[in-house]
Amino acid sequence: MSIVTLTTCYSPIEANFLKDQLENEGIECFLTNQNFTNLMPGFNGMLGSGIQVMIEEKDFTLAQFFLTKPNTEQAITCPFCQSINTEYGKGKNKLKKTFFAFLSFLFVVPLGNIRNTYFCKDCNQDFNISDKMKKQNKMKKIINICV
Numbered sequence: 001m002s003i004v005t006l007t008t009c010y011s012p013i014e015a016n017f018l019k020d021q022l023e024n025e026g027i028e029c030f031l032t033n034q035n036f037t038n039l040m041p042g043f044n045g046m047l048g049s050g051i052q053v054m055i056e057e058k059d060f061t062l063a064q065f066f067l068t069k070p071n072t073e074q075a076i077t078c079p080f081c082q083s084i085n086t087e088y089g090k091g092k093n094k095l096k097k098t099f100f101a102f103l104s105f106l107f108v109v110p111l112g113n114i115r116n117t118y119f120c121k122d123c124n125q126d127f128n129i130s131d132k133m134k135k136q137n138k139m140k141k142i143i144n145i146c147v
Contacts, residue, residue: 003054003055003056003057004055005052006052006053006067007052007053007067008050008052011037011051012034012037012038012051015031015051016031022053022055025063025066027055027059027066028055028056029053029054031051032051032052032054033050033051034051037049076088076129078123078125080125080127081120083120083122085121086118086121087118087121088117088118089119091117091118091119091126092119093126
């Protein structure tokens, strides 16, 4: 029996949610590096750090299929223009973030501004899921005040 890394998560909530989903599908898994990720969040995304979801090699293809299974209900929409033409990555400042990643590697100093974000290809805006949630909460408050 061989153990392999399925994916790396950068928050304990995301990792435990994924672990629960895999276990509901009958795939046994466990998490590693959870304490290090909580104690040193500045190192997330560098040198392979983050919470790793580990599974047995025999379940790898099934788990990968489960991860890449398209979910139309959870399509990421831009909070600014409501477009679904979005991607997850370095965003509009790719060159700047790559330069800072190189500097942080060169001087062995973690920089927290190198995180991946969602990027809208239509309005050229970077956003996080939390930005979308904040905007939705503001809209709910406005609707509640109006009603």
